Amino acid sequence: MTSWIKTSERQPTEKGLYLVAYKILGHITYDTCRWTPNLYDIDEDDFAEEEYKRSGFYDYDSEYGYYEIKPLAWQPIEDYIEE
Numbered sequence: 001m002t003s004w005i006k007t008s009e010r011q012p013t014e015k016g017l018y019l020v021a022y023k024i025l026g027h028i029t030y031d032t033c034r035w036t037p038n039l040y041d042i043d044e045d046d047f048a049e050e051e052y053k054r055s056g057f058y059d060y061d062s063e064y065g066y067y068e069i070k071p072l073a074w075q076p077i078e079d080y081i082e083e
Contacts, residue, residue, distance in 0.1 A: 003075075004021065004073040004074070004075055005073060005074055005075065006072065006073050007057075007070075007071055007072060007073060007074060011035065011055055012035045012074065012076075015034070015035065015036050015037065016034065016035060016076075016077075017032055017033070017034055017077045018032065018033065018034070018035055018057070018074045018075065018076060018077055019031075019032055019074065019075045019076075019077050020032070020033050020057060020069065020071035020073070020074045020075075021071055021072050021073045021074070022069060022070065022071040022072055023072060028072075031059075031069075032077060033057045033058060033059045033069045033071075034057065034058055034059070035055070035056070035057050035058075035074075036055065036056065036058065037055045038053060038054065038055065039052040039053070039054065039055070039056045039058060039068065040052045040053045042058060042066055043065065043066045045065070046065045046066040046067065047066065047068070052068075056068050056069075056070075057069040057070070057071055057074070
């Protein structure tokens, strides 16, 4: 199993689904989300500002659309799928 990689140290290099750890309401939460080298390419409306022409983790909510997630750390999801 891969150890956690701090987002301050490095980002993923490939688009895809990742296991992430982030803080919400003072608690660490674990979830899955996607990473892309350019958020603007995902949705030009939800990531419309110039600041979104960069890499980032994101998810989708059927009520609000795409939104950015700022995790503390991440891991490849394949490490948790048994073959």
